Each structure stands twice: as C-alpha cells, then as structure tokens.
Amino acid sequence: MLFESINTGCLDGEDTPWMPFAPYSDDVLVKYFKIDPVRGETITLLKAPAGRELPRHHHTGTVIVYTVQGSWKYKEHDWVARPGSVVYETASTRHTPQTAYSEGEDVITFNIVSGELIYLDDKDNAIAVENWRTSMDRYLNYCKAKGIEPKDLSSFGG
Numbered sequence: 001m002l003f004e005s006i007n008t009g010c011l012d013g014e015d016t017p018w019m020p021f022a023p024y025s026d027d028v029l030v031k032y033f034k035i036d037p038v039r040g041e042t043i044t045l046l047k048a049p050a051g052r053e054l055p056r057h058h059h060t061g062t063v064i065v066y067t068v069q070g071s072w073k074y075k076e077h078d079w080v081a082r083p084g085s086v087v088y089e090t091a092s093t094r095h096t097p098q099t100a101y102s103e104g105e106d107v108i109t110f111n112i113v114s115g116e117l118i119y120l121d122d123k124d125n126a127i128a129v130e131n132w133r134t135s136m137d138r139y140l141n142y143c144k145a146k147g148i149e150p151k152d153l154s155s156f157g158g
Helices: 132-146
Strands: 029-036 041-048 057-059 063-069 072-074 086-089 097-099 107-114 117-120 126-130
Touching: 029 132, 041 132, 126 132
Parallel strands: none
Antiparallel strands: 029 041, 041 107, 057 117, 063 086, 063 107, 072 097, 117 126
C-alpha cells in the first residue's frame, strides 16, 4: 500500500536557518521545517524579543502554538502562555500577540499554521497576507541571498 512506502523523515533544527520575518520585522526570526503547498500548512519556530507587540492578524485556518521558551499572550485575552503551554486557535480568530515584558528572554514558539494569516490595520483592513507561498518565497530568497543550498521543505524527508 502507498502509505506503507512513505518514509518517515527527520529534519534537524540545524538544517534550516533562522531568518528575519521580513518585511514585518528584522528582530523577529522564523525557522521553517515544513512548507506544504497541498495542505496550505507551515511548521515553524518563531523567535521574538521580550517586550514586543506583533501585528494583529486574522487566521483563515487553524493554528497550534507550543511555547518552548519565554511567555506571551494575546492582547485580547487574559491568559499567558508559558513554556509547555499549547494554544489552539480556530479558523476565523483574530488577535494581537504580545511577548512578556518582565522576563527579558526571547520567546520561542513551535507553530503549525494552516491557511492564511491576514495582517490587519487598526480599522480591520487587510494590509498583508502570509501563507505557504509567501513562506516558501521568503525561505528560497533568503537561502539564495546567503549562498545556502535550500532543502526541499515541501517534503518532510528533504
């Protein structure tokens, strides 16, 4: 059967670079593990400095965020995610991420994002869209600019 012939893959964290989450930020970094054009999904690590508010955005699909280091919250909620926390976001949610102001360490999260992130201005107008294609373009352009041989992140064994 086909599923029995699919190889289990492992991508070491050192296999892909941390890169600026440009054009949104030069000090928020992203590391891609999987960029899936079929499912419209990305699997990443995100690193953001303490005391930072990230752009408000709307999700068209689900998001799962595991906090590896530091703490963060959404401006619109009372809870705080700390190391070991899992946040599950349903499609059609919108929020403004904030990293902890008191702990002083970078926040690192492991993220599984399906669909698009639509960045919003203060009047709820869409100002940018992030998805698997913009992620792939960012990754390939960064690798080209830095002389890095890109991995095939559309297949997990790459």
